[in-house]
Amino acid sequence: EDIKEFRIGILGGENAQDRLNSNECLRAKTADLLGVETKLFAPADYNGVIQGLLGGTIDMAWLGASGYAKTFLSDPEAVEPILVKVNNDGGYGYYSIGFARKDSGIDSLEAMKGKVFGFGDPNSTSGFLIPSIEIPQATGATMTSGDYFGEVKFTGGHEQTIVAVYNGDIDGGVTWADGLGEWEDGFNSGALRKAVDAGLVDMNELVQIWKSKPIPEGPVVLRKSLPEDVKLKMTGLMASLKSMDEECAYGVLQGDAKGFMPITHEAYEVIVEARKLKSN
Amino acid sequence: MADLTGGVGALRADYMALTRRKRMMDGIILAIFVALMVSGFMIADDRNAGGFWSGLHRLFDFPKEVLGEAVEKVDTLPAHFVKFFPSLVETINIAGASTLIGALAAMVLSLLSTRGMARWPRMIPVFRRIMDIMRAVPEIVIALVLIFVMGGGPVPAMIAIAFHTAGALGKLFSEVNENASLKPVEGLQSVGANWSQRMILGVIPQVSPNYLSYALLRFEINIRASAILGFVGAGGIGYELKNAMSWGKGQYDEAAAIFLLLFATIIVVDQVSSHFRDRLTHGKTDRKVAA
Amino acid sequence: MSALDVDMIPVKMQADALFRRKRLVSFGLPALVLAYLTYIFFAFDIPGLAQRFEVDNARALVADSYSYKTHVTRDNRSGEVSVAIEGERKGTYEAGTAPDWVALGNETLIDLGEGHVVTFGAENFMSYIVPGYGEITAQPSRAKGVDATLPEGDVPEWINVSRNRMTVTTEAGRLTVTRNRTEVFRYFAGWELFFFTLDSPYHGLGFGEVMARALGGEAADIWLDFWTNKMWRHSDVAWALFETILMAFLGTMGAAIVALPLAFLAAKNFSPLMAVRQVMRRFFDFFRGVDALIWTIVLARAFGPGPLTGALAILITDTGSFGKMFSEALENADQKQIEGIQSTGANPVQRYRFGVIPQVTPVLLSQILYYLESNTRSATIIGAITGGGIGLLLTQAMITQKDWEEVAYYIVLIILMVMAMDWFSGWLRRKLIQGDEGGR
Amino acid sequence: MLTIKKLTKAFGPNVAVDKADIQIDRPAMIGIIGRSGAGKSTLLRMLNRLSDATSGQMIFEGRDITGLTGHDKRAWQSECAMIFQQFNLVPRMDVVSNVLHGTLNRRSTLTTMFNLFPTADIHRAIDILDRLGIAEHGPKRAEALSGGQQQRVAIARALMQDPKIILADEPIASLDPMNAQVVMQSLRRIHEEDGRMVIANLHTLDTARRYCDRVIGMRDGRIVFDGTPEQLTTGVARDIYGADDSFNEAYTSTEIQTLNRVPA
Amino acid sequence: MLTIKKLTKAFGPNVAVDKADIQIDRPAMIGIIGRSGAGKSTLLRMLNRLSDATSGQMIFEGRDITGLTGHDKRAWQSECAMIFQQFNLVPRMDVVSNVLHGTLNRRSTLTTMFNLFPTADIHRAIDILDRLGIAEHGPKRAEALSGGQQQRVAIARALMQDPKIILADEPIASLDPMNAQVVMQSLRRIHEEDGRMVIANLHTLDTARRYCDRVIGMRDGRIVFDGTPEQLTTGVARDIYGADDSFNEAYTSTEIQTLNRVPA
Ligand SMILES: Nc1ncnc2c1ncn2[C@@H]1O[C@H](COP(=O)(O)OP(=O)(O)OP(=O)(O)O)[C@@H](O)[C@H]1O
Numbered sequence A: 001e002d003i004k005e006f007r008i009g010i011l012g013g014e015n016a017q018d019r020l021n022s023n024e025c026l027r028a029k030t031a032d033l034l035g036v037e038t039k040l041f042a043p044a045d046y047n048g049v050i051q052g053l054l055g056g057t058i059d060m061a062w063l064g065a066s067g068y069a070k071t072f073l074s075d076p077e078a079v080e081p082i083l084v085k086v087n088n089d090g091g092y093g094y095y096s097i098g099f100a101r102k103d104s105g106i107d108s109l110e111a112m113k114g115k116v117f118g119f120g121d122p123n124s125t126s127g128f129l130i131p132s133i134e135i136p137q138a139t140g141a142t143m144t145s146g147d148y149f150g151e152v153k154f155t156g157g158h159e160q161t162i163v164a165v166y167n168g169d170i171d172g173g174v175t176w177a178d179g180l181g182e183w184e185d186g187f188n189s190g191a192l193r194k195a196v197d198a199g200l201v202d203m204n205e206l207v208q209i210w211k212s213k214p215i216p217e218g219p220v221v222l223r224k225s226l227p228e229d230v231k232l233k234m235t236g237l238m239a240s241l242k243s244m245d246e247e248c249a250y251g252v253l254q255g256d257a258k259g260f261m262p263i264t265h266e267a268y269e270v271i272v273e274a275r276k277l278k279s280n
Numbered sequence B: 001m002a003d004l005t006g007g008v009g010a011l012r013a014d015y016m017a018l019t020r021r022k023r024m025m026d027g028i029i030l031a032i033f034v035a036l037m038v039s040g041f042m043i044a045d046d047r048n049a050g051g052f053w054s055g056l057h058r059l060f061d062f063p064k065e066v067l068g069e070a071v072e073k074v075d076t077l078p079a080h081f082v083k084f085f086p087s088l089v090e091t092i093n094i095a096g097a098s099t100l101i102g103a104l105a106a107m108v109l110s111l112l113s114t115r116g117m118a119r120w121p122r123m124i125p126v127f128r129r130i131m132d133i134m135r136a137v138p139e140i141v142i143a144l145v146l147i148f149v150m151g152g153g154p155v156p157a158m159i160a161i162a163f164h165t166a167g168a169l170g171k172l173f174s175e176v177n178e179n180a181s182l183k184p185v186e187g188l189q190s191v192g193a194n195w196s197q198r199m200i201l202g203v204i205p206q207v208s209p210n211y212l213s214y215a216l217l218r219f220e221i222n223i224r225a226s227a228i229l230g231f232v233g234a235g236g237i238g239y240e241l242k243n244a245m246s247w248g249k250g251q252y253d254e255a256a257a258i259f260l261l262l263f264a265t266i267i268v269v270d271q272v273s274s275h276f277r278d279r280l281t282h283g284k285t286d287r288k289v290a291a
Numbered sequence C: 001m002s003a004l005d006v007d008m009i010p011v012k013m014q015a016d017a018l019f020r021r022k023r024l025v026s027f028g029l030p031a032l033v034l035a036y037l038t039y040i041f042f043a044f045d046i047p048g049l050a051q052r053f054e055v056d057n058a059r060a061l062v063a064d065s066y067s068y069k070t071h072v073t074r075d076n077r078s079g080e081v082s083v084a085i086e087g088e089r090k091g092t093y094e095a096g097t098a099p100d101w102v103a104l105g106n107e108t109l110i111d112l113g114e115g116h117v118v119t120f121g122a123e124n125f126m127s128y129i130v131p132g133y134g135e136i137t138a139q140p141s142r143a144k145g146v147d148a149t150l151p152e153g154d155v156p157e158w159i160n161v162s163r164n165r166m167t168v169t170t171e172a173g174r175l176t177v178t179r180n181r182t183e184v185f186r187y188f189a190g191w192e193l194f195f196f197t198l199d200s201p202y203h204g205l206g207f208g209e210v211m212a213r214a215l216g217g218e219a220a221d222i223w224l225d226f227w228t229n230k231m232w233r234h235s236d237v238a239w240a241l242f243e244t245i246l247m248a249f250l251g252t253m254g255a256a257i258v259a260l261p262l263a264f265l266a267a268k269n270f271s272p273l274m275a276v277r278q279v280m281r282r283f284f285d286f287f288r289g290v291d292a293l294i295w296t297i298v299l300a301r302a303f304g305p306g307p308l309t310g311a312l313a314i315l316i317t318d319t320g321s322f323g324k325m326f327s328e329a330l331e332n333a334d335q336k337q338i339e340g341i342q343s344t345g346a347n348p349v350q351r352y353r354f355g356v357i358p359q360v361t362p363v364l365l366s367q368i369l370y371y372l373e374s375n376t377r378s379a380t381i382i383g384a385i386t387g388g389g390i391g392l393l394l395t396q397a398m399i400t401q402k403d404w405e406e407v408a409y410y411i412v413l414i415i416l417m418v419m420a421m422d423w424f425s426g427w428l429r430r431k432l433i434q435g436d437e438g439g440r
Numbered sequence D, E: 001m002l003t004i005k006k007l008t009k010a011f012g013p014n015v016a017v018d019k020a021d022i023q024i025d026r027p028a029m030i031g032i033i034g035r036s037g038a039g040k041s042t043l044l045r046m047l048n049r050l051s052d053a054t055s056g057q058m059i060f061e062g063r064d065i066t067g068l069t070g071h072d073k074r075a076w077q078s079e080c081a082m083i084f085q086q087f088n089l090v091p092r093m094d095v096v097s098n099v100l101h102g103t104l105n106r107r108s109t110l111t112t113m114f115n116l117f118p119t120a121d122i123h124r125a126i127d128i129l130d131r132l133g134i135a136e137h138g139p140k141r142a143e144a145l146s147g148g149q150q151q152r153v154a155i156a157r158a159l160m161q162d163p164k165i166i167l168a169d170e171p172i173a174s175l176d177p178m179n180a181q182v183v184m185q186s187l188r189r190i191h192e193e194d195g196r197m198v199i200a201n202l203h204t205l206d207t208a209r210r211y212c213d214r215v216i217g218m219r220d221g222r223i224v225f226d227g228t229p230e231q232l233t234t235g236v237a238r239d240i241y242g243a244d245d246s247f248n249e250a251y252t253s254t255e256i257q258t259l260n261r262v263p264a
């Protein structure tokens, strides 16, 4: 069967219009390749794209690992991972970074005991899923408010976590970073770097209190029920994006990266298990 | 007699012309409306990720998923109710406090912007524009800005809702004021009462039942608004609902419990307040006005 | 006379009692309000909030909303200097060009005004002359960090220096130095590149000149450059506004169309069965009680993100509201007119058409139009959470927490849009309700 | 022509019309009198089938109309026009449209939905209005007219139905004496010129005497008098109104007396 | 005592009061007559400073009251009570509270907000109501009283102010003759017993004649008569009312004539 249009979902982190704009070239290429009308959608949160994939109203998206796991758990037949972003250093991982204000005297998880701790979005891998599993392993206590931390909150997203810690609304929080480069710059890329670039925070005021094991970058997924040739064409297009059009790849990959490489569901089984664990 | 039929003939012609004109106007208006609706629908349908017709059969997928899990874990619901009750109280408090503060501000603003009552009659247009602007700002805008400045929690939501409420109620209140009699005010003026005395004694007693009725209606609306603001980080039950909802499978039982709590609250408040409003405006025509 | 006084004693006592009661009420009510607000004061931890209040953030927000900054950045590894408005790629000056207050060359001289001068020297060296304070220099390197030198004396509050990073904030601008980068911000009032971006030939021209060129036949080009401005995206913003209004319009009108027949089923005097009526009423309560936002989430699965989903969510909620209000209006309908029509042998549909609709039209119309305005606001919020439109632009601009000038722009647009809809619906209401001579 | 047999209407334990028997052989102008609550309105409403009889029969030209339902009932209603005390017009619509409502039974739902009445009907409506002397008010809204004018619009609507019977429930009770006279004269003229049967509830004896060929008196739901105006003596009236010896006919006729004082 | 000099009030091009000169030396009961629109109300409202004069001066006991503002103006208003045709009470409040409003100028906003009127004041209010014969209505809402009773509450409020002057703007125009008499007699008694100056706009000649020591006639904003009731002949009245020879004094006095017919 043929498709009449192709719909690409884009996840947040940047101004909606900027996101649409940096993916505009991808839209044009897709439309050329598939010969059908192609549209971009940039809902406000992870859930919007996930619902779209589940409901069959979005055909391709670049999800976070946790978001992929959620999709998989809701309906294993909905989507399949095809590609993952590869960093300049050849890896495809990043880190969840725990941080606090320097002047609060907190410099480690131990010092956070009894303090207020903030996660980002519940569907974020680095902002919630991984830390919510690895931090209890480190502290030996659960993440329930009052158990180890005085209170555990969701701030809503990486940006909000950073601002909340910086303002002192919460004592410590987690966000993502590539773990490369200098702390003072907020690493080479990630939410901290963006905040620094925006002049929102001064990294001199912050300290790192925790760092996760590497987290796999989220996959680019396609809806399983798409026709095979569409899947093949789109996989090819995404994989060769960097070599075809550097400028476009920069926008789509949200920065400098080596490109995409193929990946399968197996790479995310750990995350799926982790997520299952967190469901009550 | 011929003259008479001629008269009737003229009347007939006039009326037919009138009817034709009216029919044409009706037709044009109807056509414009239908065209707007149809083209609007088509644009929206086109801009949407999924189409209307193709998505229709999936309408119940999501409720089914949520209900499925909720039914499966129905025994956890009472525990969830207890767990989320404090958040519900917070949501109600946000609505209550903001309605109260908003209504007080609206009272002053409306008195200042009603002819015959205004403290500074020349400033009436200024206060009116202020109310228009306060009314036009969606709560979420103020809430988001305030969350940025002072962090999450109930206060930004309270301020945001109170701000909007002041504008919305201010307009309704000033309509009420306009129907109030100025005679008592003049009577009080003649004894040398100052402005606040004239307002407290001369106006407020006349208008308070209507004020109260509108404020109650607003309270209903504000409960919903404060739940919504929870979605953007302003605390209360909306925050819990958003977290449970967006986590998805695995926490849908929580989502269902929160939803039931919220829904029950809205219904209860709605019924209680409409009962009181009926009593307050008993006999008068109660013009229900939108948010 | 004394007998009269005695007569008055019970009256006076009665009055005293009355006033005691009144005093109780007039003290009691404010006291209750005050008690509640006190409770709120502590329940919402307002004292703690005052402490957390970030004056800096507020200042940054306010300042940024009416001003913009230009970044002059040197990459301390490659030595390249770039100038970019708001530090964005689309606001970057072409290599080798810069605004007139930046002199490129072997040494880059940056004049921040009022005597503040920053120099990017050779070998990553930099200096900043602050009038009334002295010269700040730094020599960032991989080995020794920032290696800053300040004038004698205590380090003032506006300088934040550590081994690997230095920040200097003055009225003239801001300077940050890390091992990798040296960056200077200079602030300007206004919204940057609001009309034309740097690559447009019309950038930097005065209004008069642009007008003159427009009259000279370049109007279409000028409009295109403005309309497709990459920084402000006027066309996208206009489209978003339209989408928001579209959601409100479709939702409100659709709800009215759906609710009208259903309202008959829920009205005491029209509903065939008590049970039907009760069921309809509960349906209305349900549709109304679940907010449009939650409907958006429910509908997102079926229809995906987009304006249609938002419009349908509004439609569902308002079907509840309208259903309730319409059925109340119908219950208040005058039975005499209906009976008059009935007595001619009209069938039920005709009875409703002529006996009911003409008398409820003004009530319904005014309610629908009130909702149209209020739904414009709701559509903004719905858009903010999932749907699209100006609300999405606004929340996204806010989440990035740097484009406050865009936020301010969107807020102004939203306020204007809502006020325009308010005015429009009021105008239409007056027009339709007064002007429909003869009824319909 | 119209035969009413043991027609009864009970509201719960309350019997509003009690085994009424009426026999009418030729189109006549009939007045029904009786004090408030006697059952006059209820009787007329049953005839028009606005309410259902509890028991008994109504037969018009050999056809039993008591149990008609749906389409047949509406067809009967269109043959049997009703005029109300409060006019029961659609106040926000123009006069001609109100008159056109008399044709609703003959037109399809769809055309009427969009207010699409045939031009011929519109012309006839204006002619009828002209006959009643109010054609020039045709384009006005009904609510803009005086009471007497509105009642004439109601009569026009009735005529538009081209009915065999016109029922009028206290048609002049809300009118001032001048207008009352105009309306009663219109009804009488319709009866005489078109030969239609007119049954009118009246609350003043002298109106009944003056305009009707036959008067029916009701009391507590029962028919207690049926005869010509001449037979309606003060004694009989006392009986109908259940009054004692102090009964003065003038009590029931304030309005027409006033009317007599007005130069006609 | 009270001197009014060239007092003028113009509403745009319309001169409502035109260079009025009045000189009053001792507390008197003064009636102002004149036809509708003559400027009576405007004059009184200027005296009470409810509206501002366009030009001219008002001097009371040596003090110029024309230009007072803010606190001083309100203090003057408290010395100069006003009674209105429509009573201008707070209808939803009880009678005693309405009377207590007379003391507002002396009380702070806070006091009034919390209803903290001193008990002594409350008792005095009741005494005043008693003097006017309506003490037993004290706890009722003002709106529950008849017109005459409400007007007496208004007088009580005026007395509560303990004013030097009482201004009354057609105090009996909305009252029936019985009540009118009671109200006028109350005003007269207050004048006689307390020695307060009373200035009343009246619209009937014989009321003015009966109750006043001095009558001022206005026409088109100007003062055209100023003298004792005895000097107020029919000719003068014709002048004031701008009537021609067919002028009949009875035209202005329907109510009191009716009063005379009512057994007192
Ligand atoms: N819908 C109803 N439900 C209950 N009782 C009714 C109803 N309609 C009429 N009745 C009763 O039936 C009796 C006859 O009423 P009806 O209206 O026929 O009297 P009427 O002769 O028309 O009086 P009037 O001159 O006041 O119009 C009265 O006792 C009335 O209370």
Ligand SMILES: Nc1ncnc2c1ncn2[C@@H]1O[C@H](COP(=O)(O)OP(=O)(O)OP(=O)(O)O)[C@@H](O)[C@H]1O
Pocket: E011, E014, E015, E016, E017, E034, E035, E036, E037, E038, E039, E040, E041, E042, E043
């Ligand atoms: N607020 C106002 N604005 C404009 N014109 C006014 C105003 N008040 C009064 N006038 C005019 O001033 C003139 C005098 O009015 P005023 O009310 O003093 O007359 P009056 O003698 O009290 O008449 P009445 O017996 O009808 O109360 C009239 O022509 C009136 O129209």
Ligand SMILES: [Mg+2]
Pocket: D040, D041, D042, D169, D170
């Ligand atoms: Mg009747």
Ligand SMILES: [Mg+2]
Pocket: E040, E041, E042, E169, E170
């Ligand atoms: Mg007057």
